[in-house]
Amino acid sequence: MWEYTEKVMDHYKNPRNVGEMENPSAVGEAGSLVCGDALKLYLKVDDNGIITDAKFQTFGCGSAVASSSILTEMLKGKTIEEAQKISNQDIADALGGLPPEKMHCSVMGHEALEAAIANYKGEDVNMHCDEKIICKCYHVTENTLREAIEQNNLTDLEDVMNYTKAGGACGQCHVAIQKIIDEIQKKKEKVDIKNMSVTQLVLKVNNVIEKHIAPELRKDGGDIELVDVKENKIYVSLKGMCKSCKFSSNTLKNFVEASLKEHISPDIEVVEV
């Protein structure tokens, strides 16, 4: 049995704004019968761009109905611009939270909202068709995955499965999903070093040296020591065999600096002392 909040239970037991809308200003759909989750969202928008009415029809579990129901309540009275800012996390929060395995229900709500807004603006709602599908079982596109991972700061495969359903069936796309997670996480780690305190930067530099640089140099009988850090300049001294090696300047630029650039920031410059 799932641990549903009172709010979730209230909304699946007494869903608000159920049904088809006559002459809607916009319609958005997400999910499919195959996935076991499908949502149709109808919006009525007045001349000032304010959503005056929202209705839904959902094929799905308790939390899918609750997510749809609360979304229609959240939308009423908002402008299209305001509605555009609603994230899947906002939907989950409004319900007092969802079990991790059910977060994909809030994602479906968000997708239907995006589709409805696109429809309202006259954009091609089928633009998703051109996208690369990563999870073939549940038709999850790369864009959907990236959005879910970035917005919710997802770090592992299981979280991504819970939020998007991707990878939940045959599992063939697990490697591809992991690649996307790694890529996004790597990007996140590369922050602007101007916003970093000296201590933070020193710790990061030291970490990269110990993990990625020193072990390689030690293989050839060399070593490296961090001497100082000033703004974007990293002062290091090469030890052991590296000291007398005639290729040391090469090592410094092409390996030490390149590694630090890759792992921390492209702004970094390495200086030998």
Add this chain to the structure above:
Amino acid sequence: MTEKVVYLDNNATTMVDPKVFEVMKPYFCEYYGNPSSMHEFGGKVSKAVAKAREQVKEFFGANDAKEIIFTGSGSEGDNMAIRGVLEANKNKKHIITTKIEHPAVLNLFKYFEKQGYSVTYLSVDSKGNLDLNELSEAISDDTALVSMMYANNETGVILPVEKAARLVKQKNPKIKFHVDAVQAAGKIPLDVKNTDIDLMTIAGHKIHAPKGIGALFVKTGTLLPAFIIGGHQERGKRAGTENVPYIIGLGEACELAQKAMDYEMTEVKRLRDKLENGILKTIYNAKVNGSTTNRVPNTTNIGFQYIEGELILLHLSDLGICASSGSACTSGSLEPSHVLKSMGVPFEALHGSIRFSLSRFTTEEEIDYVLKVLPDVIFKLNNISPYQRELKELEAKHNK
């Protein structure tokens, strides 16, 4: 949730029969001796365990009480049988099972597949029935074991295990044949005596004994290495001091189930059919998944088209009705029932599949209550569905 509980989820687990509980009680604080002890106090317990083994033997329809090993669960019995046969036949690397097995068997086969075994997963047709020709063609000189469930937990469909065992032995008498009878036990007679079945697993908690006890039938002459190494208990196959009260409970539960077999096959069946027919009559988007002729008497699996199973269960639960679903959302795995998928049940019925499973404790009033309240639940949920056009078509067809 209302106070009254209508329990129609007996394929998940059953109530312990109060009569079973009664006979277990003295073996906690009164007769707590170790059956292996030399003193009379333990000897008395040993006799009680022997009686229980006799009761379980009768239930299986086995020749000899020595053929019964007490286990801790159905999954343990399946593991003991399958792992044991493979350990005893290490030179053979092909095994056969079906696509619709319980995870206790299916995941074990997947494990052995990863270990390098070649595995044949037999398919079923849209009614859930097996094609014995497919089995016949799959058998080879390298086959060590065939494992097949007696009745499917989700649909109740009965597999032809006796015929399959005979066929296997005719082709190659060295192949061992295991039957997971967890869902058949107590619903149809087992009677292994005159069959070619070598091993058969049952679980106590599906037949009104407690959870944590089961039994494995191992035909005399079947080589099976120790599953738990240690003392001499269970003829050295499963060491560890006997779970005496639960063994006594299982023995009693087997005897009671045997006595209730006629009731099960007539009265429980009548109530199940009443429920099923009532639902099909009043609810236009309901259809039965699986064979209706070749089934255990207590189970019906109904697909409510275009609405989702978890949502139905949540609403039923509020009315005190316990059932279960093959929908993806209830499992946490995101994957809908592998059984219904193997049968090719279309997605609109697959996600809305509900299993009702009765027991000899199910009453007519309970079935009447479900038939009274269920249509309103389904029609309310139909109204939420985005597939109104499809539902209207089903309604029109139903009213014709």
